[in-house]
Amino acid sequence: MAQASLVPAEILLARRVQEMVLNGEELPPPYVCRDDDPTQVISPTLCSIPIIDFALLSSSSPIPPDIIALQKQELQKLRLALSSWGCFQAVNHGISVSFLDEVRQVGREFFEQPMEEKNKVCKGVKEIDGYGADPVPEEGQSLDWSDRLFLSVYPQDTRNYTLWPTNPPSFRGVLEEYSRKTMEMTEVVSKGMARSLNLEENCFTNQIGEGPTLQARFNYYSTCERPDLVLGLKPHSDSTAFTILLQDHEGLQIHKDGKWFTVPTIPHALLVLLGDQMEIMSNGVFKSPVHRVLTNSERDRLSVAMFYQPAPSQEIGPEDGLVSEEQPKLFNKVKDYGTIYWDFYQRGMRALHVARV
């Protein structure tokens, strides 16, 4: 153990957690980080992340009067969900559960392959795109017990197909299809958010502008013999406008009212997690929640996060309709928030304060 502690983070991050687990290696100390009170963990049965029916969010006309009333209710629920939890479980989103299973399946099949195959799409320690781990964080920051495959999917010309796995053979087609479907979902989400705030429905899509980015991150969390000491992913909020998350097993927790709540898994649902940039655009009405991933000694876990955000050149700021005397402007306009965010993320800090008035 004394020797293991001398292994620097850049050496550990050049290797895969999955490989260390398969080799039965001892837990390297840089992964140890847990110091919170386990009694603060609320069991899934006590945590009810709001469930939003997407079929009721779409504004397709003409709408019968009884549906209008239901829609209104759903929009209220959405507003409440995003201003308290900062996330919701989307159901009836138009993506079949069998296709969601395919996405989970190609993700798992990729990670289950021998290292040699996976390394065909590996990234350098300092890079983001490809298979590997996050770049080395600031000294003193613990490392995440996860391996990931990060791929840009939109705008289409950001796709670097040399980093897309050719095995399993269906991977590329499934990710292309999933990207198309989740991109369609972003419009329903953005419009629903606007309507829930009594704003013109295109206001957020207009702010996000032409050529928004969508990036896919397949997260694989190996089993860990010390879940009491190690996290799959450290506490953070997302930099995005919002993130659409697919998971297979429980492990994700949301921080709310000083406590951690486990997000239940619903096989046909997608979790929509608000990011910092939507907190800014909503002038703080919607919350970008801090979340983290636990490790588990018995079960590995896969999640697929789709990060949706404005192009770096796009300036965003609080919607005019949400700024008044009673509701003063909380944030300044920002551009390329993702880059500012990353700098703080690597120090284990949030970045939102940079945009505060």
Ligand SMILES: O=C(O)CCC(=O)C(=O)O
């Ligand atoms: O694995 C998860 O459930 C969450 C992943 C996440 O928070 C992220 O990739 O930013």
Ligand SMILES: [Fe+2]
């Ligand atoms: Fe996240």
